[in-house]
Amino acid sequence: MKIKIKSLTKGERVGYLYILPAFIYIVLVMIYPLAFNLILSFQEVDMMTLMKPTKAFIGLENYRQVITNLTFPISLKNSLIFTTGCIFFQFTIGLAFALLFSLSFPLAGHLRGSLLITLMVPQVAVSILFRWLLSGDYGLINELLTKLHFIEEGIAWLSDPKTALAGVMLANIWIGIPFNMMILASGLTAIPPDIYEAAAVDGAGPLRRFIGLTLPLLRPSILIVLTLGFIYTFRIFGLIYAMTGGGPINSSTVLPILAYKLSFLFFEFGQGAAATNILLIFLFIIISAYLILAAKEEPRE
Amino acid sequence: MRKNKDMLLIFTGISIAIVLLFPFYWMFVTSIKPSAEIITKPPLLIPRNPTLESYSIAFTEGSIGRYLQNSFIIASFTTMITITLGVLAAYGLARFRIKGLTFFISILLISQLLPDVSLVLPLFIIFNRLGLLNTYLSVILANVMLWLPFAILILRPYFLMFPKALEDAARIDGCTFLGAFRRVILPLALPAIMVSSILTFLFAWGEFVFALTFLTKAELRPITIGIYNAIGQYGIKYNDLMAYAVVAIAPIIIIFIFLQKYIRSGLVIGGIKG
Numbered sequence: 001m002k003i004k005i006k007s008l009t010k011g012e013r014v015g016y017l018y019i020l021p022a023f024i025y026i027v028l029v030m031i032y033p034l035a036f037n038l039i040l041s042f043q044e045v046d047m048m049t050l051m052k053p054t055k056a057f058i059g060l061e062n063y064r065q066v067i068t069n070l071t072f073p074i075s076l077k078n079s080l081i082f083t084t085g086c087i088f089f090q091f092t093i094g095l096a097f098a099l100l101f102s103l104s105f106p107l108a109g110h111l112r113g114s115l116l117i118t119l120m121v122p123q124v125a126v127s128i129l130f131r132w133l134l135s136g137d138y139g140l141i142n143e144l145l146t147k148l149h150f151i152e153e154g155i156a157w158l159s160d161p162k163t164a165l166a167g168v169m170l171a172n173i174w175i176g177i178p179f180n181m182m183i184l185a186s187g188l189t190a191i192p193p194d195i196y197e198a199a200a201v202d203g204a205g206p207l208r209r210f211i212g213l214t215l216p217l218l219r220p221s222i223l224i225v226l227t228l229g230f231i232y233t234f235r236i237f238g239l240i241y242a243m244t245g246g247g248p249i250n251s252s253t254v255l256p257i258l259a260y261k262l263s264f265l266f267f268e269f270g271q272g273a274a275a276t277n278i279l280l281i282f283l284f285i286i287i288s289a290y291l292i293l294a295a296k297e298e299p300r301e
Numbered sequence: 302m303r304k305n306k307d308m309l310l311i312f313t314g315i316s317i318a319i320v321l322l323f324p325f326y327w328m329f330v331t332s333i334k335p336s337a338e339i340i341t342k343p344p345l346l347i348p349r350n351p352t353l354e355s356y357s358i359a360f361t362e363g364s365i366g367r368y369l370q371n372s373f374i375i376a377s378f379t380t381m382i383t384i385t386l387g388v389l390a391a392y393g394l395a396r397f398r399i400k401g402l403t404f405f406i407s408i409l410l411i412s413q414l415l416p417d418v419s420l421v422l423p424l425f426i427i428f429n430r431l432g433l434l435n436t437y438l439s440v441i442l443a444n445v446m447l448w449l450p451f452a453i454l455i456l457r458p459y460f461l462m463f464p465k466a467l468e469d470a471a472r473i474d475g476c477t478f479l480g481a482f483r484r485v486i487l488p489l490a491l492p493a494i495m496v497s498s499i500l501t502f503l504f505a506w507g508e509f510v511f512a513l514t515f516l517t518k519a520e521l522r523p524i525t526i527g528i529y530n531a532i533g534q535y536g537i538k539y540n541d542l543m544a545y546a547v548v549a550i551a552p553i554i555i556i557f558i559f560l561q562k563y564i565r566s567g568l569v570i571g572g573i574k575g
Contacts, residue, residue: 015397022390029446033423105310122507235416238509256418276419
């Protein structure tokens with residue numbers, strides 16, 4: 001017995017050695033830069049002061065500047081529209097596909113798997129692909145919409161401030177559907193089929209079985225897919241930056257684009273740091289909400 | 302009856318796949334059309350005079366070969382460092398009683414959710430001071446940070462699955478901890494290592510914002526920046542642009558087709574999108 005305890009403590013110490021390199025890496029390349037970013041956000045840092053050894057602390061001035069920046073309310077609104085809109089469509093379509101592909105039929109697994117490719121393709125490649133699909137003159141989407149008589153003549157999707165945000169949303173929904181489908185499908189496979197059989201015997205129709213059984217049993221998966229979806233969508237930068245650059249006239253500028261431009265276009269580094277911290281605050285609110293909801297869920301299981 | 306239902310389901314499933322994957326087909330056919338055929342009304346679903354001209358433009362005028370090489374270097378080193386650190390940490394977290402295990406796992410989960418935009422500014426300033434801007438290393442270091450938590454989180458469940466008895470047996474046979482790790486655990490964990498390597502490589506291949514910001518010299522830039530610059534260079538010559546895109550995603554499509562099984566299992570465990 002004594003020997004066992006001794007070898008365990010020795011084992012524990014070896015355990016830390018395995019973790020140490022990754023831990024040091026995370027401290028140096030993530031935690032330190034984030035702390036550095038926090039300090040930056042309270043300092044006056046622009047092109048002129050960047051190289052100075054000491055910088056003036058200006059309290060919350062950078063945050064005030066960002067929030068009173070005329071682009072801030074626009075980009076916040078765009079971020080919220082972009083995120084909720086994308087999630088609504090990705091989730092609904094993803095759930096429908098997950099239900100379909102979870103029925104056992106030949107090829108179901110292969111077809112479902114092949115759709116995941118949209119997740120792996122670089123977002124910049126998706127950007128130029130959708131610039132082409134949404135092109136005003138010869139774009140395929142306009143062609144389709146006019147054929148179906150939804151529109152009279154071609155829309156210049158990405159160069160019109162009224163439609164630019166909808167255009168980037170379309171591209172992102174396309175990327176995100178398989179992700180939603182995949183997580184929800186793995187949730188569906190965890191539901192034992194005999195539950196449905198019992199319900200069918202009791203005379204419950206397909207719609208009642210879906211609302212009464214599938215949705216409640218799928219709750220944990222739904223919660224996780226919505227939380228991750230919100231975070232991944234809210235932080236999207238490259239896709240939009242390469243598609244529209246946030247334009248025209250900020251009509252597709254979301255918070256990450258604003259933050260990046262403050263730093264690397266206007267060289268207001270202090271304000272750029274403040275803007276990314278505001279972005280992080282939003283993400284932490286979402287994560288906390290998820291943790292609270294998930295904790296509530298637990299006792300019921 | 303059962304057969305008819307199957308046929309209907311297969312038909313629906315295939316239609317969905319065709320619609321969702323159609324943009325890739327469109328990318329490809331546009332890239333082999335001569336300029337006159339990309340501005341026809343209605344658009345040609347099948348090119349009349351297919352040509353590889355756009356590809357020869359991409360390879361001769363642009364430095365696409367160089368971009369591909371840079372992407373390959375960045376993605377390979379990112380993968381090697383990520384997997385080395387990730388395997389060790391995942392093994393440590395799965396095998397030993399670590400004080401603060403939940404704390405460490407929470408850090409990993411949260412860092413997986415960090416926006417890349419929130420790291421790009423501080424890293425830019427830090428790398429600038431260290432003289433690392435305009436080196437592959439700057440982008441590699443940042444990429445590893447982005448994917449290391451993910452790699453650890455998808456590797457750990459595999460290590461948890463192995464019976465500890467296996468490792469104990471190796472140790473009784475005279476292997477040291479490290480010896481047992483190398484001879485018994487690593488070979489068994491190979492599928493898991495494959496999964497995380499493939500995903501890390503693919504994600505690093507598609508990385509955009511760090512390369513955009515840290516690399517200002519054209520000869521160091523990866524293919525994602527090549528595509529981005531091509532927008533300015535070729536404007537609305539979409540056949541040339543699509544040829545560029547096809548070349549950029551070809552390695553990814555090939556990896557995806559051959560290693561789909563691994564990719565799917567990794568994505569489900571890691572719950573992530575690129």
